[in-house]
Amino acid sequence: MKKPFIYITRKLPDDIVSDLRDEFYVEMWESEDVPVPREILLEKVKEANGLLTMLSDQINSEVFQHAPSLKIVANLAVGYDNIDIKSANKFKVAVCNTPDVLTDTTADLTFGLLLATARRLTEASEFVKSGEWTSWSPMLLAGTDVHHKTIGIFGMGKIGEAVAKRAKGFEMEIIYHNRSRKQNVEKDVGARYVEFEELLTHSDFLVCLAPLSPETKETFKKEQFAKMKKSSFFINAARGPIVNENDLYVALKNGLIKGAGLDVFDQEPINRDHQLLTLKNVVALPHIGSATVETRTKMMSVCVENVKRVLSDQKPITIVNE
Numbered sequence: 001m002k003k004p005f006i007y008i009t010r011k012l013p014d015d016i017v018s019d020l021r022d023e024f025y026v027e028m029w030e031s032e033d034v035p036v037p038r039e040i041l042l043e044k045v046k047e048a049n050g051l052l053t054m055l056s057d058q059i060n061s062e063v064f065q066h067a068p069s070l071k072i073v074a075n076l077a078v079g080y081d082n083i084d085i086k087s088a089n090k091f092k093v094a095v096c097n098t099p100d101v102l103t104d105t106t107a108d109l110t111f112g113l114l115l116a117t118a119r120r121l122t123e124a125s126e127f128v129k130s131g132e133w134t135s136w137s138p139m140l141l142a143g144t145d146v147h148h149k150t151i152g153i154f155g156m157g158k159i160g161e162a163v164a165k166r167a168k169g170f171e172m173e174i175i176y177h178n179r180s181r182k183q184n185v186e187k188d189v190g191a192r193y194v195e196f197e198e199l200l201t202h203s204d205f206l207v208c209l210a211p212l213s214p215e216t217k218e219t220f221k222k223e224q225f226a227k228m229k230k231s232s233f234f235i236n237a238a239r240g241p242i243v244n245e246n247d248l249y250v251a252l253k254n255g256l257i258k259g260a261g262l263d264v265f266d267q268e269p270i271n272r273d274h275q276l277l278t279l280k281n282v283v284a285l286p287h288i289g290s291a292t293v294e295t296r297t298k299m300m301s302v303c304v305e306n307v308k309r310v311l312s313d314q315k316p317i318t319i320v321n322e
């Protein structure tokens with residue numbers, strides 16, 4: 001009998017792929033750094049029973065229309081805003097993500113980005129490496145304290161909770177805004193639910209961790225930055241389009257807020273000439289929230305398990321469109 005066909009849109013380690021090869025006929029786009037060209041993806045999905053995708057792939061209705069045999073899209077991310085769920089439902093395709101295994105890793109990066117932004121770590125490292133350090137000096141690269149300040153978390157999902165735990169260790173006041181109250185975080189770390197307005201006006205570090213959806217798109221624009229403290233920092237480890245980048249640039253440039261730590265951008269990769277990258281008070285990372293060897297390996301295993309289960313008519317471990 002013909003083996004089911006799995007197409008993987010980016011080069012993954014051999015041991016992950018060999019685990020699939022026993023049961024399936026597997027093809028993979030053989031580049032780690034360059035996304036699969038659209039025309040190749042559209043060609044491959046014609047025959048595919050399963051797709052293992054990256055957050056950089058747009059899996060929209062065009063893809064589903066070209067994929068008569070597709071049963072599962074396993075996305076290597078917890079976020080799935082790159083997949084058109086309505087079309088997946090219409091074509092009866094299971095969409096699976098990789099929650100839980102990346103929670104602590106992404107929280108570590110988010111809190112690290114907050115620290116790096118407040119304490120000017122990337123700027124300081126560049127200063128030493130470029131030979132500019134001539135003497136210890138009292139206010140050299142003086143940053144802003146993090147401990148005992150107020151962190152405001154926008155989007156209190158699992159990663160938000162894990163960031164709140166880290167903030168508690170820094171003896172921060174923790175406030176949050178979310179679609180629903182999270183009694184467990186309130187009890188465990190003393191987080192306080194606030195209206196969005198208070199989140200803006202009261203936070204010293206406003207950390208965006210909400211999923212991208214039509215409701216959250218461009219939540220942070222001119223008016224929101226204008227309400228924030230001039231001494232505050234904006235940290236985004238969620239998705240770029242939740243922020244209006246031009247308004248963020250103007251806010252940073254004009255001192256409406258003090259700095260920003262960004263792991264995500266509207267367009268990824270961000271253009272090297274982008275105005276945000278010209279600012280010293282911006283720490284920019286290339287969307288590496290979950291990027292540790294341990295966690296990425298676990299995420300790939302979750303994808304593989306989901307593919308195996310769906311193609312053998314079992315319930316996947318992490319489905320988003322049940």
Ligand code: DGY
Pocket residue numbers: 055076077078079080102106238287288289290291
């Ligand atoms: C995700 O999994 O959605 C994260 O953005 C990856 O870092």
